[in-house]
Amino acid sequence: MENLKEITSHFKLEGSVQNIAPLGTGLINDSYRVNTQEVHTPDYVLQRINHDIFTDVDMLQNNIIAVTSHIRKKLEEKKESDIGRKVLTYIPSLDGRYYYFDGNNYWRMMIFIPGAKTYEAVTPEFSYFAGLAFGDFQSMLSDIPVKLGETIPDFHNMEFRLFQLREAVKKDLAGRLKGVLYYVDEIEKRAQDMCLAEQLHREGKLPKRVCHCDTKVNNMMFDADGKVLCVIDLDTVMPSYIFSDYGDFLRTGANMGEEDDKDLDKVAFNMEIFKAFTRGYLQAAKVFLTPVETENLPYAAALFPYMQCVRFLTDYINGDIYYKIKYPDHNLVRTKAQFKLWQSVESRHKEMKEFIERCLD
Numbered sequence: 001m002e003n004l005k006e007i008t009s010h011f012k013l014e015g016s017v018q019n020i021a022p023l024g025t026g027l028i029n030d031s032y033r034v035n036t037q038e039v040h041t042p043d044y045v046l047q048r049i050n051h052d053i054f055t056d057v058d059m060l061q062n063n064i065i066a067v068t069s070h071i072r073k074k075l076e077e078k079k080e081s082d083i084g085r086k087v088l089t090y091i092p093s094l095d096g097r098y099y100y101f102d103g104n105n106y107w108r109m110m111i112f113i114p115g116a117k118t119y120e121a122v123t124p125e126f127s128y129f130a131g132l133a134f135g136d137f138q139s140m141l142s143d144i145p146v147k148l149g150e151t152i153p154d155f156h157n158m159e160f161r162l163f164q165l166r167e168a169v170k171k172d173l174a175g176r177l178k179g180v181l182y183y184v185d186e187i188e189k190r191a192q193d194m195c196l197a198e199q200l201h202r203e204g205k206l207p208k209r210v211c212h213c214d215t216k217v218n219n220m221m222f223d224a225d226g227k228v229l230c231v232i233d234l235d236t237v238m239p240s241y242i243f244s245d246y247g248d249f250l251r252t253g254a255n256m257g258e259e260d261d262k263d264l265d266k267v268a269f270n271m272e273i274f275k276a277f278t279r280g281y282l283q284a285a286k287v288f289l290t291p292v293e294t295e296n297l298p299y300a301a302a303l304f305p306y307m308q309c310v311r312f313l314t315d316y317i318n319g320d321i322y323y324k325i326k327y328p329d330h331n332l333v334r335t336k337a338q339f340k341l342w343q344s345v346e347s348r349h350k351e352m353k354e355f356i357e358r359c360l361d
Contacts, residue, residue: 008034008046010100011091011109015041029235033112043112044091048105054235057106059149061098064234065090066146067210074140085113085223086230116221116229122253124276126217130253131280133228134215134245141210142288148210148238155213155236156244158195161307162187165314174319183313183335187306194306196299197241205292211240215249242285242293243300249277251304255341259308260334267337269344274301275355282359294360298352302345309338 004020015036023033023045034044054060071087080086091109093100099108119126154160169177169184177184200206212219213236221229252259254274257267278297286294315322316331325331 004032004034004046007100007102007107008044008109010093010107011044012094013041013044013091013109014038020046034109043114045110045112047108047110049099049108049235051106054151056149056151057099057101058097060151060235061090061108063148063151063237064088065098066144066148067141067234067237070144070146071137071140084111085116085221088113088230088232088234113221113229115224117224118218118221118232120218122217122273124272127249127253127273127276128280129222129228130215130217130220130249131277131282132284133220133231133280134212134249135281135284137212137231138209138242138245139285139288144210150238151236152238155238156240156248156307157198158303158307158310159198161310161314162191162195165310165317168314168317172317174317176317176319180313180317180332180335183309183339186339187310187313190306194303196296197243197303200292200296201241206241207290208239209242210237211242211244212237213240213244213248215245216252241300242289243296243303246281246297247300247302247304250274250301250345251308251341253277254301255305257337257341259337260330261337262333264336264340267340267344269301269341269348271348271351274348274352278352278356279359282356286360294356295353297356298349301352302342302349305338305342305345309335309342312338 005017008017008020013036015038018035018037020032020034023031029050030048032046034046036043049057049060051057068088068090072083075083075086089111090098091111092098099106101107165184165187197206201208212231212234214233219231219233221232223229250273254270254277255267256270257263261267282289282294312323312331312334316329316335320331323331323334
């Protein structure tokens with residue numbers, strides 16, 4: 001840990017570093033808790049940024065600082081208490097940037113929030129809190145004066161994902177196309193409809209907003225009383241359609257099966273989770289959403305299992321070059337599960353639309 005201690009010396013910390021220990025089990029970045037010796041100084045979180053995924057670290061950190069600064073300002077205007085626990089606080093390096101490059105890796109530091117926890121369980125109660133938190137997050141950032149960069153270009157661009165699939169089909173690198181033609185055909189039948197967001201944006205009817213783009217229950221911090229403190233994991237915060245935050249949560253949270261469930265009878269869209277998340281989301285976000293955005297929320301719920309189906313199928317046809325697999329047909333199993341989920345979501349379109357209309361009354 002001596003090397004990590006040396007890394008921390010390049011940041012403007014209060015107090016003296018006592019010890020450093022691994023923190024959490026993040027899949028993207030490596031995190032460490034940094035304890036300080038003095039009683040009245042904060043502890044910190046040190047993170048190694050995965051610059052294979054986030055290739056423009058300067059843009060990444062500029063996005064994050066713009067977002068956290070704007071949220072802090074909003075909380076101060078509302079005269080909120082305990083603001084230091086309701087928005088992440090990043091620490092500048094000695095040269096004034098919000099990261100440090102050691103020659104091989106990029107690092108950043110933030111203040112550790114004491115007495116806070118995350119949850120993994122997706123229940124109606126936590127789904128409601130998630131909807132409220134992410135809706136509030138979008139609402140606070142709806143008037144941010146800074147134009148953010150795309151940390152992962154075309155991340156949720158459906159037209160781009162279909163282009164990738166079509167290129168995979170043309171090349172058939174792994175010789176697997178013949179066995180999946182049914183799924184390719186079904187995807188193509190709905191391709192134009194599922195690119196609605198890009199079409200509406202080109203027509204000037206659908207704005208891009210600042211979105212989190214990784215809306216999961218465990219990307220929120222709760223206090224000891226079970227109240228949401230703040231949204232965390234801000235690496236993917238960037239301009240997108242509000243459908244990103246709404247649809248992506250439901251793809252994972254409202255699936256009654258697993259993302260790679262071999263038993264397709266278990267895969268179905270959970271309307272209780274949908275209703276809880278939607279109620280919370282609209283309670284916080286309806287103040288800024290346009291009619292075009294709210295009327296297309298059922299489309300957003302279908303878009304993300306469709307998009308993930310396309311991405312898994314593309315990788316399967318290409319020979320499993322992107323997603324990690326546990327067995328040879330893993331990406332095909334994932335494709336079938338997401339396809340089934342997409343069908344289940346589409347079958348509830350009318351019911352979703354009616355529930356959303358009631359929430360808006």
